[in-house]
Amino acid sequence: MAGLAPRSSVFTFESTVHSSQVLHRLNEQRCRDMLCDVTVLVEGQSFRAHRSVLASCSEYFLQKISSPTQHGAVITLPEEVTLAGFEPLLQFAYTSKLNFGKDNVLEIRSSASILGFRDLDEACFDFLLPKFFLSRNGSAPIVRKTCCRKECKRRLSKENSATDSDDVLLDDKEVKPVADSSPKRDVTWDYNKSVSNKMGSQNSTRSLGAEGKNEPVIQGPKYRKFQLACEKGMFASEKCSFNSAVSEIRNGFALSCLSCPNKVHCEKQTTVDLTGNPNSNKCIESKAEVQEVAQMSNMERAAIIRENSRERSTVKKETADHLREQFRFSKDAYQQNFLDCEAGCSTDACGECVQGSSLQWSNLASTKTGCPFYQDFDQMNCPMFESEGTTQSSVNSGEDGDSETETEGDSEFSTAERVQLPFSVDWIVNLNRNDFQQLLKQQVLTQEQLEFVQDIRRRSKNRLAAQRCRKRKLDCIYNLQCEINKLKTEREKLILERSRLSQRKMETCHTVNALCRRVYSEANLHPDQLQVLASCTSSDCPLSSLVPQIDALLSQHGSSLHPKTAASQEDTLNPHTDTST
DNA sequence: CTGCCGTGTCATTAG
DNA sequence: AACTAATGACACGGC
Numbered sequence: 001m002a003g004l005a006p007r008s009s010v011f012t013f014e015s016t017v018h019s020s021q022v023l024h025r026l027n028e029q030r031c032r033d034m035l036c037d038v039t040v041l042v043e044g045q046s047f048r049a050h051r052s053v054l055a056s057c058s059e060y061f062l063q064k065i066s067s068p069t070q071h072g073a074v075i076t077l078p079e080e081v082t083l084a085g086f087e088p089l090l091q092f093a094y095t096s097k098l099n100f101g102k103d104n105v106l107e108i109r110s111s112a113s114i115l116g117f118r119d120l121d122e123a124c125f126d127f128l129l130p131k132f133f134l135s136r137n138g139s140a141p142i143v144r145k146t147c148c149r150k151e152c153k154r155r156l157s158k159e160n161s162a163t164d165s166d167d168v169l170l171d172d173k174e175v176k177p178v179a180d181s182s183p184k185r186d187v188t189w190d191y192n193k194s195v196s197n198k199m200g201s202q203n204s205t206r207s208l209g210a211e212g213k214n215e216p217v218i219q220g221p222k223y224r225k226f227q228l229a230c231e232k233g234m235f236a237s238e239k240c241s242f243n244s245a246v247s248e249i250r251n252g253f254a255l256s257c258l259s260c261p262n263k264v265h266c267e268k269q270t271t272v273d274l275t276g277n278p279n280s281n282k283c284i285e286s287k288a289e290v291q292e293v294a295q296m297s298n299m300e301r302a303a304i305i306r307e308n309s310r311e312r313s314t315v316k317k318e319t320a321d322h323l324r325e326q327f328r329f330s331k332d333a334y335q336q337n338f339l340d341c342e343a344g345c346s347t348d349a350c351g352e353c354v355q356g357s358s359l360q361w362s363n364l365a366s367t368k369t370g371c372p373f374y375q376d377f378d379q380m381n382c383p384m385f386e387s388e389g390t391t392q393s394s395v396n397s398g399e400d401g402d403s404e405t406e407t408e409g410d411s412e413f414s415t416a417e418r419v420q421l422p423f424s425v426d427w428i429v430n431l432n433r434n435d436f437q438q439l440l441k442q443q444v445l446t447q448e449q450l451e452f453v454q455d456i457r458r459r460s461k462n463r464l465a466a467q468r469c470r471k472r473k474l475d476c477i478y479n480l481q482c483e484i485n486k487l488k489t490e491r492e493k494l495i496l497e498r499s500r501l502s503q504r505k506m507e508t509c510h511t512v513n514a515l516c517r518r519v520y521s522e523a524n525l526h527p528d529q530l531q532v533l534a535s536c537t538s539s540d541c542p543l544s545s546l547v548p549q550i551d552a553l554l555s556q557h558g559s560s561l562h563p564k565t566a567a568s569q570e571d572t573l574n575p576h577t578d579t580s581t
Numbered sequence: 582c583t584g585c586c587g588t589g590t591c592a593t594t595a596g
Numbered sequence: 597a598a599c600t601a602a603t604g605a606c607a608c609g610g611c
Contacts, residue, residue, distance in 0.1 A: 433598095433599065433600080458600095459589080459590065459591090461600075461601080462589085462590070462591080462600095462601090462602095463588085463589060463590075464601095465600085465601055465602060465603085466588080466589070466590080466602090466603080467588085467589095468601085468602080469601090469602055469603055469604095470587085470588085470603095472602090472603095473603095
């Protein structure tokens with residue numbers, strides 16, 4: 001796709017498919033043993049490959065190949081690297097796709113660590129491993145806090161010492177950090193011997209689950225891994241900026257099985273039809289497993305299965321919205337897939353089915369051009385996901401339709417398959433009106449394409465508008481809450497002030513009355529003078545309250561008292577009763 | 582199972 | 597008239 005700069009005389013053509021196509025062709029060459037210049041031996045199995053590819057993907061191979069004493073046509077891998085662990089890594093090196101299941105994920109992870117495989121973010125393991133090996137009652141933990149590691153390791157070591165010698169317990173020394181893996185968190189993994197052994201997925205799962213009974217309980221909420229992954233920036237911060245991709249990836253998920261693990265040569269992966277059309281070779285071990293996977297949340301569905309065949313990958317112009325629709329499927333589809341598989345997929349052309357379902361997890365640590373879960377799309381227009389306002393917070397968005405939306409999803413899928421746009425999808429959203437119109441004028445679009453583009457633009461704009469609107473609402477609510485708090489505080493201050501003033505008033509009243517009584521008692525005032533004195537007092541603190549005789553005295557003289565003091569006229573003036581000082 | 586919350590989408594309205 | 601932004605209403609999934 002051309003990334004031309006608008007309003008500029010300088011144009012740059014940047015193919016987003018070139019790198020993947022080159023890799024694809026290298027993989028084809030590997031399959032045909034063309035130009036392969038190295039043989040990798042692992043557990044007696046040989047793999048032909050290209051040195052440059054291996055060295056580009058693995059620090060181990062880089063060192064081996066570049067080392068003058070180690071260079072050669074045959075590289076024997078350490079014993080710790082197993083066949084089941086290396087084979088998917090080799091495929092990943094040539095396809096950017098890592099296929100793994102319960103039975104081999106830990107071996108892959110271990111092998112990747114030992115070989116220093118690049119571009120494999122541990123977050124993908126951290127995210128899925130708990131789901132693979134978490135027992136149904138949630139008490140079969142794999143993840144432990146760091147504080148538990150030593151004890152668990154010690155216990156496992158004891159267990160291992162009494163078991164098969166080839167059971168490998170990898171400790172910190174043995175597990176080398178993956179080159180590009182993220183920094184370790186307070187969550188780590190122990191490699192249980194039962195899963196590093198070659199066992200069926202269910203066996204390994206159950207075995208681990210059983211052993212896990214004695215192990216610490218998994219920490220954190222159900223989706224803690226995913227949350228951590230997000231915090232870690234595995235999606236948005238990994239130079240990818242596919243803001244809304246996070247909200248979209250949850251919509252894609254499917255089962256696949258490695259139908260043809262032909263040793264030495266390339267694997268041909270077949271994938272369960274996402275739209276529920278079970279026409280591909282697939283082999284799932286058990287209904288229970290299908291159901292287990294089907295019950296996975298949307299977050300888990302982030303592990304998307306996409307068609308692996310590049311030949312079919314005519315530039316699929318797509319956007320997140322339609323992508324979401326594409327990958328809509330239901331548990332029924334899972335079940336149907338399984339039933340179809342069970343009925344007609346005992347063996348495939350290669351005569352071998354891999355035990356257990358496999359999740360295909362696109363590289364999360366890839367760069368922008370390696371948009372996780374959307375690789376096929378970022379070959380075209382993945383920058384669309386950079387649309388402003390589509391934030392990672394949309395993780396929980398519910399767009400993962402269930403069985404009821406299957407038909408619609410199929411329709412959208414077919415639409416997306418048909419529609420191909422000659423320009424970047426992000427332009428659809430980000431261009432202003434004039435530029436967008438200009439773009440449409442410059443391109444000859446079919447009616448379908450035009451409607452597609454306008455629909456994308458409308459919904460994307462509306463999505464952003466809704467987000468702004470909600471943000472405003474929240475801001476408004478927040479401001480109102482602040483205002484309420486401010487008024488409450490002001491009210492409390494005023495109440496305190498009133499109380500303080502009232503207290504001060506009472507004190508003043510008492511002082512005034514004391515002075516009045518003193519004047520009255522000591523000066524022997526004439527009634528006229530008393531009247532003047534009474535008029536100086538207030539109704540709140542009348543002079544008569546302490547000098548009750550004053551009103552009677554004043555009334556006897558026919559004086560018009562201050563109205564505030566006229567209530568006690570019957571009282572007689574008795575200066576001698578004054579107790580004032 | 583229910584309620585709440587976040588999000589996307591649609592329909593409507595106003596500019 | 598076409599477009600955009602704002603917003604209420606609704607649906608949906610996660611928790």
